[in-house]
Each structure stands twice: as structure tokens, then as C-alpha cells.
Amino acid sequence: MKENRMHNFNAGPAALPLPVLEEIRDEFLNYKGSGMSITEVSHRSKWFDEVINDAKSRVKRLLKLGDHYHVLFLQGGASMQFCMAPMNLISEGQSADYVNTGTWSTKAIKEAQIQGKKVNVVASSEDKNFSYIPRDISFTMGAAYVHLTSNNTIKGTQWASFPDTGGVPIVCDMSSDIMSRPFDPALFGLIYAGAQKNIGPAGVTLVIIREDMLNRVPENLPAMLKYSTFVSKNSMFNTPPCFAVYTCQLVLKWLEETIGGLENMEKINREKGAILYDVIDNNDFYRGTAEKDSRSMMNVTFRLPSEELEKEFVAEALENGLGGLKGHRSVGGCRASIYNATGIDTVSVLVEFMKEFARKK
Amino acid sequence: MKENRMHNFNAGPAALPLPVLEEIRDEFLNYKGSGMSITEVSHRSKWFDEVINDAKSRVKRLLKLGDHYHVLFLQGGASMQFCMAPMNLISEGQSADYVNTGTWSTKAIKEAQIQGKKVNVVASSEDKNFSYIPRDISFTMGAAYVHLTSNNTIKGTQWASFPDTGGVPIVCDMSSDIMSRPFDPALFGLIYAGAQKNIGPAGVTLVIIREDMLNRVPENLPAMLKYSTFVSKNSMFNTPPCFAVYTCQLVLKWLEETIGGLENMEKINREKGAILYDVIDNNDFYRGTAEKDSRSMMNVTFRLPSEELEKEFVAEALENGLGGLKGHRSVGGCRASIYNATGIDTVSVLVEFMKEFARKK
Numbered sequence: 001m002k003e004n005r006m007h008n009f010n011a012g013p014a015a016l017p018l019p020v021l022e023e024i025r026d027e028f029l030n031y032k033g034s035g036m037s038i039t040e041v042s043h044r045s046k047w048f049d050e051v052i053n054d055a056k057s058r059v060k061r062l063l064k065l066g067d068h069y070h071v072l073f074l075q076g077g078a079s080m081q082f083c084m085a086p087m088n089l090i091s092e093g094q095s096a097d098y099v100n101t102g103t104w105s106t107k108a109i110k111e112a113q114i115q116g117k118k119v120n121v122v123a124s125s126e127d128k129n130f131s132y133i134p135r136d137i138s139f140t141m142g143a144a145y146v147h148l149t150s151n152n153t154i155k156g157t158q159w160a161s162f163p164d165t166g167g168v169p170i171v172c173d174m175s176s177d178i179m180s181r182p183f184d185p186a187l188f189g190l191i192y193a194g195a196q197k198n199i200g201p202a203g204v205t206l207v208i209i210r211e212d213m214l215n216r217v218p219e220n221l222p223a224m225l226k227y228s229t230f231v232s233k234n235s236m237f238n239t240p241p242c243f244a245v246y247t248c249q250l251v252l253k254w255l256e257e258t259i260g261g262l263e264n265m266e267k268i269n270r271e272k273g274a275i276l277y278d279v280i281d282n283n284d285f286y287r288g289t290a291e292k293d294s295r296s297m298m299n300v301t302f303r304l305p306s307e308e309l310e311k312e313f314v315a316e317a318l319e320n321g322l323g324g325l326k327g328h329r330s331v332g333g334c335r336a337s338i339y340n341a342t343g344i345d346t347v348s349v350l351v352e353f354m355k356e357f358a359r360k361k
Numbered sequence: 362m363k364e365n366r367m368h369n370f371n372a373g374p375a376a377l378p379l380p381v382l383e384e385i386r387d388e389f390l391n392y393k394g395s396g397m398s399i400t401e402v403s404h405r406s407k408w409f410d411e412v413i414n415d416a417k418s419r420v421k422r423l424l425k426l427g428d429h430y431h432v433l434f435l436q437g438g439a440s441m442q443f444c445m446a447p448m449n450l451i452s453e454g455q456s457a458d459y460v461n462t463g464t465w466s467t468k469a470i471k472e473a474q475i476q477g478k479k480v481n482v483v484a485s486s487e488d489k490n491f492s493y494i495p496r497d498i499s500f501t502m503g504a505a506y507v508h509l510t511s512n513n514t515i516k517g518t519q520w521a522s523f524p525d526t527g528g529v530p531i532v533c534d535m536s537s538d539i540m541s542r543p544f545d546p547a548l549f550g551l552i553y554a555g556a557q558k559n560i561g562p563a564g565v566t567l568v569i570i571r572e573d574m575l576n577r578v579p580e581n582l583p584a585m586l587k588y589s590t591f592v593s594k595n596s597m598f599n600t601p602p603c604f605a606v607y608t609c610q611l612v613l614k615w616l617e618e619t620i621g622g623l624e625n626m627e628k629i630n631r632e633k634g635a636i637l638y639d640v641i642d643n644n645d646f647y648r649g650t651a652e653k654d655s656r657s658m659m660n661v662t663f664r665l666p667s668e669e670l671e672k673e674f675v676a677e678a679l680e681n682g683l684g685g686l687k688g689h690r691s692v693g694g695c696r697a698s699i700y701n702a703t704g705i706d707t708v709s710v711l712v713e714f715m716k717e718f719a720r721k722k
Binding site: 021 | 366369371372373374376382383386389390391397402403404436439440441444448475557563585586600602603605682684685690
């Protein structure tokens with residue numbers, strides 16, 4: 001462990017790149033000669049303008065977004081988007097398709113329904129405890145959108161590729177795998193992601209909205225619940241969460257300049273996933289919980305022969321500097337979250353520990 | 362300037378206490394032996410539990426709140442509260458009283474009205490460009506609440522004391538003077554404050570709600586828009602803005618342990634205000650814009666003989682390490698924001714600069 005840092009497998013808030021943390025620390029009392037901390041500069045200053053505009057530009061370059069996509073920084077996490085997406089994008093008399101792939105999809109559905117919006121749950125993997133991603137889905141022609149959760153942190157599943165929705169725009173919760181791989185933005189009308197897994201600290205939500213979706217936003221919504229408010233004010237209708245946006249900017253810079261973009265990031269993530277799933281598949285002691293073709297490259301969920309052994313595993317790992325390996329409280333078991341900032345070296349340490357733990361038992 | 366730090370008169374985000382910034386920097390790579398940055402620990406961990414619970418306890422002690430008050434940490438700033446307060450607290454058929462004392466009150470009124478809520482603007486100081494706090498107001502018997510903005514950052518006015526509303530609970534936007542002075546909490550049903558002026562960085566909103574107000578919250582609201590959601594989950598229904606809450610905790614600790622509580626803080630703030638208003642009142646070169654008995658102890662607004670001189674004043678001040686003295690873009694002129702973290706020493710430097718600038722012209 002460098003500087004007594006833990007090998008961090010937290011599901012979110014999660015590990016951040018060490019060079020990013022060091023840069024924040026080093027300039028924390030005096031941001032770029034301003035004589036102020038980044039937490040003290042005005043959001044209307046040239047310093048913060050540069051931060052937010054650079055962060056936006058990097059998102060656009062990394063995801064190869066055309067100018068008909070707006071990049072926004074909001075607050076309230078994905079949970080607030082569960083509310084805002086249907087409120088803004090399902091017009092009177094319309095319905096939306098939702099695919100239910102786990103806890104977060106279920107919550108998204110609930111938040112649309114509580115507003116009286118009509119939701120079609122066109123597919124669900126609840127029949128097998130959300131251990132797979134549904135296939136061969138019939139989407140509703142003329143639906144307002146199709147809602148997907150691209151990666152399911154709790155059950156450890158991920159859409160390997162996105163489905164053909166027949167032109168209906170996808171609204172996608174990408175909180176736990178945004179920036180982990182390239183994808184075709186043309187499919188998406190709205191993308192949202194709480195930052196605290198792959199792109200920053202808790203407290204800011206990246207929202208990407210396609211220009212034509214803005215036509216649906218009702219006039220009579222409160223300002224803070226309308227996407228158009230944030231588009232027209234460059235995410236600064238009111239004071240944005242400056243520190244969180246700044247940290248995202250540095251993570252995005254690291255992604256572009258140190259990692260070299262999303263193609264490289266995906267290669268690294270696939271390698272991390274491969275060596276971890278390899279131990280699970282080649283050792284009877286461990287058992288993966290997700291179906292193989294639905295496995296997540298971000299959250300690797302697995303069980304040991306007994307709950308007692310799982311407890312022991314988590315505790316002994318922690319003693320060895322490997323933290324955050326307990327499964328979500330709603331499902332138990334073990335989970336290694338290996339987001340972008342978790343390096344191959346850290347995953348290799350876990351793999352060795354797993355082999356050794358299994359050997360001893 | 363210590364360590365090349367600026368004398369910071371920003372209106373928000375604003376100065377933070379230097380010892381707080383130093384503590385954040387020093388433990389930024391390894392929070393209390395966790396081996397993680399505070400931005401990397403789980404919000405479900407013992408580390409963050411201690412942070413949020415300690416912050417809550419300090420708010421309760423500093424403001425002398427009984428157990429029938431809930432202390433919450435939300436996102437979206439005061440602007441989101443302009444929307445949530447009427448949504449949660451004005452029941453079917455009810456109306457609410459609003460006092461209009463400036464830009465932020467005006468926005469609060471608009472956000473209630475857009476929801477179709479009935480608003481009585483029972484007093485306004487718009488007739489004199491919001492330069493005073495209205496007196497002798499007739500409140501509406503049976504109103505859902507009376508909404509006040511305790512301090513008006515743009516116009517530089519502040520309620521010297523809160524009005525007798527005949528038992529109708531006050532809902533108060535205290536964004537720019539919370540924790541600057543003691544007050545009687547019994548008058549208030551709801552208090553909210555964006556943190557970025559007196560208690561922390563941008564990205565978290567302190568909300569204090571009285572138990573009986575929760576009975577009004579409609580069942581059929583989206584989870585993230587209901588106060589009861591945050592009460593029942595200790596502000597962790599979803600991932601809170603951890604870094605911002607942590608910074609608030611440290612500022613609150615500084616307020617309690619270094620300053621010695623709100624009585625002391627008020628004394629210091631009154632002294633800062635007194636020496637600054639003294640220059641303005643005793644020098645024909647400067648002219649205060651707020652009526653004397655409505656003056657803010659947080660935002661001191663003043664004009665110079667001409668706009669050219671104001672520009673020169675702001676520029677020359679900056680050259681001398683005094684920043685943030687430009688008035689709000691909507692009103693012009695000059696403004697010195699002297700929140701809790703701005704020390705008497707810093708205000709004294711400004712006072713000397715003002716005297717010298719006037720002498721030279």
C-alpha cells in the first residue's frame with residue numbers, strides 16, 4: 001500500500017486516481033495562484049468557469065458527443081434523475097418503457113409511477129433474482145423513451161451491448177459504468193450518472209441530454225426540476241457543487257491524458273474483470289452470482305461456501321489492506337467493485353489473496 | 362496575506378476558516394487512518410457515520426434545537442428549497458404568506474406560484490429598491506407558513522429580529538446568515554441554508570425541520586422531493602454529498618471549539634460590521650445602500666461617487682490582495698461579504714484600504 005493507502009473495492013463512493021487526490025491536496029489552500037481554495041472561489045469567477053467548461057469539453061471528447069448533446073452537472077444523484085426524467089420527458093398521454101434489471105431500475109420505475117406516469121415494464125430479470133440481462137425485448141412503438149440501467153452494482157450485471165429500440169430514445173442510468181468503455185451516443189436521449197463511482201466524488205450528477213429531448217420539457221415545472229434551466233445557464237442557474245465538479249474535471253483529465261481515452265480504459269477494465277472472474281471460474285471455492293454473459297466489468301459479485309466463510313474472507317481481506325469487499329446489505333455475499341480508478345495491480349493483489357484464502361480453507 | 366492567501370470578500374462560495382482548510386489538506390489522502398480519502402470512504406461506513414452524526418449534533422448544540430427538530434443535509438441549494446417548501450408544506454386549499462425583501466425572496470415566491478400554490482405577498486420593500494426590511498406586517502391567520510429571507514446578500518439587508526407571526530410557523534431562507542448569531546428556534550417550522558456562505562462549501566444544503574411540519578408532507582411525492590424521506594433515512598436515502606458534509610462538520614467544530622459558539626460569533630460579526638459601516642458613515646466618499654436599521658452584518662453594500670471610481674476601487678483592491686468586492690452583477694456598486702470565516706484582521710485591512718483610497722481621490 002502506497003502511503004498506507006488501502007486497496008479500495010468500495011461500491012461507491014469509491015477509489016479515485018491517486019494523482020488526482022495528490023493534485024487536489026497540493027493546491028487546496030491556493031488554487032492556481034488565486035489565493036483561495038477551490039472551495040472558496042466564486043462560481044462566477046474565471047477560475048471556476050475554466051473548471052466547468054474544461055470538464056464539459058472533456059466529457060464531449062471522451063464520449064464523442066456531437067453539439068446536439070448538452071453536458072450538465074446537477075445535484076441529487078441518480079435518485080433525483082429517477083424523478084426528473086419522467087417529469088420532463090413523458091408528455092401527457094404518453095407512456096415509457098422500463099427494463100427492470102435490479103434495485104435501481106425498480107426504484108426508477110417507482111419514481112415514475114408515483115407521478116402518475118404510465119410505465120410499461122417491458123422486460124425484467126426478477127424471475128432469476130436479477131442475475132441476468134433480459135434479451136429479445138419487444139419495445140413499445142411510440143413510447144416516450146426506453147429506460148435502462150447500464151450496470152447493476154448490487155447484482156453484478158451489465159448490458160454487454162445496448163438493444164435496438166427501433167428508434168425510441170434510450171434514457172440510461174450509467175452511474176456505475178459511465179466512462180468505463182466507449183458506446184454509440186446516437187442511441188441515447190438522456191444519460192445520467194451519479195459521479196461517485198467512475199468519475200468523481202459524491203455530490204454531483206453528470207447529465208447528458210440530446211437537444212430534441214428539451215422540446216418535451218413542460219413550462220410549468222419548478223426551475224430546479226427542469227433540464228432546460230440547467231441547459232440555458234450552463235449548469236449555473238444557482239451555485240453548482242463546485243468542489244465535486246472540479247474533482248470530476250481532474251478525473252476526466254486523467255482519463256484523457258494518463259489513460260488515453262475510453263478505448264484504453266475498456267481494455268484495462270476487461271483485463272481486470274478477466275483475471276478476477278478467472279479465479280472465480282477456476283476455483284470451486286468461489287461461485288459467481290451473475291450469469292456469464294451478463295457479468296459486470298465493474299462489480300464482481302461472488303459467494304463462498306458459507307456465510308461464515310464470507311465474513312471471515314471480508315475480515316481477513318481488510319486485515320491485509322483490501323477493503324470494501326462485503327456484498328450490498330440487501331443481498332449479502334462478496335463484491336469487488338473495480339471501477340476505472342482501481343488499478344490492475346490492486347486487482348492482482350485481490351486475486352492472490354483469494355487464491356491463498358481458498359487454499360487454506 | 363498568510364501563505365499568499367487572498368483577503369476574501371466573496372459573496373458565496375466564500376472564505377472558509379484557514380485551520381479547516383489545513384485539516385482537510387493534511388488528511389486528504391488518508392482520512393483518520395482509513396487508508397482512503399474522505400472522498401473515497403463509503404457513506405455507509407463508520408467513518409462517514411461519525412462525520413454526519415457529529416455535524417448534526419453540532420448544529421443542534423449551536424442553535425440550541427430540541428429533539429423535535431430534525432437536522433438534514435440535502436442537495437440543490439436554497440433554490441431547491443424554494444420548490445420543496447411549498448410542495449411539502451402548503452396543503453390543498455391553504456395559502457402561505459411571503460415577505461418579499463429582494464431577489465431571493467422573489468424567486469421563492471415564483472417557485473411556489475408555478476406549482477399552483479396560493480401565495481400572499483404580505484409585505485415587500487420593492488418600492489424602495491429592496492433597501493429596507495418591512496415593519497408592522499399583517500400576517501394571514503391560518504396561513505400554512507410565513508416565508509422570510511433572513512439576510513439579503515444582494516441588497517445588503519437583514520432582519521435585525523424576527524417578527525411576531527401570531528403562531529404561524531416561519532419558513533426561513535437563512536443561507537447567508539445561518540450560524541452568524543443566536544436566535545429563538547421556537548418561531549421556525551423550517552430553516553434552510555445553502556452551505557456556501559457561512560458553514561461550508563457549495564454542494565450541500567442544511568435543512569432544519571420541526572417534527573409537526575412532517576405531518577403535512579403529501580404521500581404521493583417523488584422520494585427525493587419529500588422531507589420525510591430524508592428524516593427517516595438520516596439524510597442517507599441515497600448517497601449524500603460526503604465531502605461537503607465533512608467540510609461543514611469541520612466548520613461547525615471550529616465554530617464551537619475555536620470561536621466558542623454563536624454568542625461569541627455574533628460579537629465578532631457585530632464588531633466587523635461596525636468598523637466597516639463606520640468608514641462608510643464617516644466618509645462622504647462612500648454611501649451605504651441599505652437603510653441603517655435594516656443593514657446586514659454579512660453583506661455590506663456601498664457606492665462610490667461614480668461607476669468609474671467603483672471599477673478603479675475593485676481593481677486596486679484586488680492588486681492589494683482584497684478580492685470579491687464587486688457588487689452583484691444585477692445591481693452594481695461594491696459589496697464586502699464578511700461572513701463568519703472572514704476575520705477582523707481582514708476587515709481591518711479593507712477599512713485601511715478604503716480610507717486611503719478615499720484620501721487619494
